[in-house]
Amino acid sequence: MRTFYITTPIFYPNAKLHLGHAYTTTVSDILARYHRLKGRYAPEEEERVYFLTGSDENTQKILPAAKAVGQRPEDFLEGVVANFKNLFSELDISYDQFIRTSDEKAHWPGAQLLWQKLQASGDIYKKEYEGLYCVGHEAFLTPKDLVDGKCPEHGEVPKVVREENYFFRLSRYSETVRAHIESGEIAIFPETRKHEILSLLREGLQDVSFSRPTSAGSIGVPVPGDKTQVMYVWCDALANYLTALGFGQSDEELYRQFWPAQVHVMGKDILRFHAAIWPAMLLSANLPLPKALLVHGFIVSGGRKMSKSLGNVIDPEELITAYGADALRFYLARHISPFEDSELTRESFKDAYNADLANGLGNLAARILTLAESHLPEPVALPRLAFPREFSEALDRFEVNAAAELIATAVQKLDQKITATAPFKVVKENPEKGRECISELVAGLAAIVVMLEPVIPATARKIWVAIQENKKPETLFLRK
């Protein structure tokens, strides 16, 4: 059976998740659900799916964040992670595993094994180094990355760091990684991001610092054989995609089944780590490469990336409380481009909610099922259902917004069909014909439910149950 291993980035738990993070996760969830459902309609397409998310805890961001609220780092992390999981449960995120990179049993041995493999290939060496470290990025920047001496994304002056640490011979892999990306062995969606990373690879990659001295107060996974150093946070973070599957532990069954990943989902700011460093690490360790990277744009607010450091975040909880989780899922799916930046405001959200859901889908389901309840003696015997070809094709290209657009179009068309066929009149004049008309509308609604399932699963279930019980559902989306 084919497998589909999909991952979100692991999130920094220094603060609550905002809409940008909710986006990455929701898109991944829609794709995971779609792949799980494939086999239901076409058994030959059945796939075994594994969906991973988690938290990136060995970051320098934690200590100051914990200190600011007067908590011990461990307690602080417990709280934030509980918060993440709570949001994911409200948002109906169907992950199979939530990995925490502070987990010494589950994560550390695999991260260390990977390190040893890089070392065995001769790709780890020690060097004295001085650079400008941006904690926001968890990466060294070059002077040309700065604007007025500050990191333009995080608005902070980077720290001058001079220390001896281990380096990863990334430069050795520029050419091989480039070839794998150019040939499509690692497919990058969209094309523009592929070109962006190819031009970077053509310039050639520099070796990268891969550890920090513990004396500098760094926390993290100890470097094997050297107690004075811990791994660079991105080195252990990327390893999560392997360690979550049991890589480096006694039970590697999941690893054997699911590696390599079909797709790593991420925002454009972390493309470099996933398209340059990560493949180089895997090549050095002699491990298979991921099949695809889906690189989405940012949710912007007032023209700037929504981010905690810029102070322009919208809390997903706020929208969930006001509109419901499916309203948020549908908005993210339809109105945020998976490839470009998209602006989101409270006003645009409300307008879209009313148009798409309250007056759109919700109203359509109520109209059809009210007719069905009053005029059909029993539930409609439905024809064989399946994902429409265009819908599958859109999701196979990761174009979640195009898939959601097909739902919106189907809703409009079915609405027009009600107006055109006027079943409420027909049923009075010719009851048999009227019942036929209504049954067709119910079948049309069921065809929409098939597409709704991966996108807004809770609403899909409610409509589905109503169709099967031949009853009008309770109000799905209140007008706002």
Ligand code: MSP
């Ligand atoms: N911890 C690293 C990822 C390590 S993966 C091995 C990290 N974490 S993060 O919490 O800062 O970001 C997680 C994801 O959220 C990234 O894909 C990032 O692009 C995404 N987003 C953060 N802000 C965003 C928006 N405003 N809009 C869309 N997504 C953005 O990076």
